[in-house]
């Protein structure tokens with residue numbers, strides 16, 4: 448008998464814990480994890496490399512027509528390829544974060560990325576994280592989670608993450624500013640903005656440990672399956 452394909456949508460603002468939690472859930476359930484933000488980041492990287500302003504909607508619509516983005520899984524890790532090059536290690540800079548939030552406001556960019564995201568979910572069980580997964584990409588997802596956390600706590604998490612990676616030229620204030628900019632930009636765009644689906648379960652992770660959040664979500668998943 449074929450196993451049923453399940454989809455879990457995890458949305459929320461930057462720093463709410465989406466990727467850490469989604470990764471843990473995917474490994475516990477043995478299903479794919481798709482970080483959709485990485486795809487918008489790859490578009491922003493290409494724009495930066497080609498000196499295209501990430502706020503120039505017409506140029507971005509043109510750029511995305513010929514872009515080749517692929518998501519590949521290697522030893523359980525997601526790798527993002529841009530025009531044949533593995534750019535996974537190049538898409539986490541503050542410049543790319545900001546650019547990703549800008550390119551993500553362009554409908555042509557979103558349409559192309561969403562097509563790829565739906566394709567992956569159509570033949571795999573998946574936990575997908577992003578901003579519009581429960582509302583737009585997978586409106587029929589089996590379990591929808593909306594993660595939030597206080598903005599200062601989110602900035603602290605992102606800052607510590609960067610420091611742990613050895614990044615030294617950042618300040619907590621700059622990270623907070625970046626997150627506040629992206630929160631506003633991602634929530635106020637017209638096409639598929641960051642918002643909680645009416646049937647999503649909201650979890651405020653401000654004072655929760657990762658394991659607690661993961662277990663809470665797994666309970667919802669187990670109740671569903």
Ligand code: DC
Pocket residue numbers: 461483484485487488544547548551576577578579580629633
């Ligand atoms: O999750 P992230 O921080 O890697 O995402 C980078 C940007 O990409 C984010 O600021 C908004 C955009 N994004 C989006 O609009 N929709 C998604 N499903 C995922 C990310």
